[in-house]
Amino acid sequence: MLNLKELAPEESARAAYGARLRRLREEREWTQEELAMRIGCSGSHISAVETGRRSPTRRFSASADKALGTGDALERQGRAVWSPAILEGFTEFVAREVKAAEIRIFELGIIPGLLQTPEYAAAITMGAVRRGAITEQQAQERLSLLASRQTSLERTPSPLVFVVLDESCIRRPVGGPAVMDAQLDRLCEFAELPSTVLQVAPYELGERRAFDLPVHLITLPDRSQFAYAESAQQGHLERDMRFVQPLLTAYHQLQAEALSQVASVAMIEQARKGTP
Known part of the structure; x- marks a missing residue:
């Protein structure tokens, strides 16, 4: 046989x-x-x-x-x-993310999913529907998966979550002023949690910014580590530590270059008020 x-x-x-x-x-x-x-x-x-x-x-x-x-x-x-609602590799990544002891995220352009308000997430997803990138059914699949991922952060013990946002994430308007204001408030609330660290990588970093694409790094309770990165059309889950380790090193370098959490929250609050 x-x-x-x-x-x-x-x-x-x-x-x-x-x-x-x-x-x-x-x-x-x-x-x-x-x-x-x-x-x-x-x-x-x-x-x-x-x-x-x-x-x-x-x-x-x-x-x-x-x-x-x-x-x-x-x-x-x-x-x-x-015409996938979910990029290849992402479903497998999420299966590990919900068990992770540590989560590290770098994002460009938009607030990462784990930190999105429902209104912000809906605006981003419906934008993809209007462009014809996904169907309405696929949009609902994305939103359902996102809600499940966010709920997983409430488990006990809570995972440690480190987030570095490119400044473009807080400057790009999404869904109108009310949606954006609520989203920026959500970021400030996230920064106050005992198991989180939130930082902004300002535009001034220029070429010192470690990544040109969004990156997710997870560490499981057994200390195994994985990386997920994606472009507009393709996702890739990296399981080989020979390739994950350099990404972790680059992430730590980015954290050192980014604003402190106090300075990051101040920048977010200024953006919330519309002040430079």
Whole structure:
């Protein structure tokens, strides 16, 4: 009997799709070659889709639904692969984040999700809907996941959370004055918590700012460490300490260069009042 690769559907939308395709195929007691014959592709292609090595196309999904008699179930699930609400790697990262003993965040342009008010989060998400980047259903998926992540911070014992915000995060208006005022108030409240440190990396840092992309670093209770970074279209979860350690070092250097928490809160309060 062949040794099948164990699937991890929680890792990404593509992995979840592959796991479902395998389950549907095995329920019918078909081999990969038998399903491939019904769809019109090769058995190796079925294997690649099932194990997440290849993304399913719309045509593949429609053919698979027809062969398996699943209506449009796979085609609908495939939409999360073609236009994902959650970037690849992020779901696996969140599964670790909710267990983390320490969380370190650097963000550019917008307030990081863990610190967002519901109104700020809704404004950011609906902006993506209006641009056609995601659907309204995907927007709700994002907001639901964010609410779950924020709730996880209330566990006992609380994780230590270190946040460095690029100054652009507090200067960029989102959702109108009332939403932005409430969001800046939320940042000040966050800074007062006993298990948090909030700092602002001012524009004056220039080339001394350690990162050009948002970065999340987590340390689990067993002291294993992971890093997650993303661009507009791609996310990446780093598990190899050879690559995580330099990011941690750069983060600590950034903390040393950033404003103190007292000075950071003062800057946020000035932004809240609209003063330079």
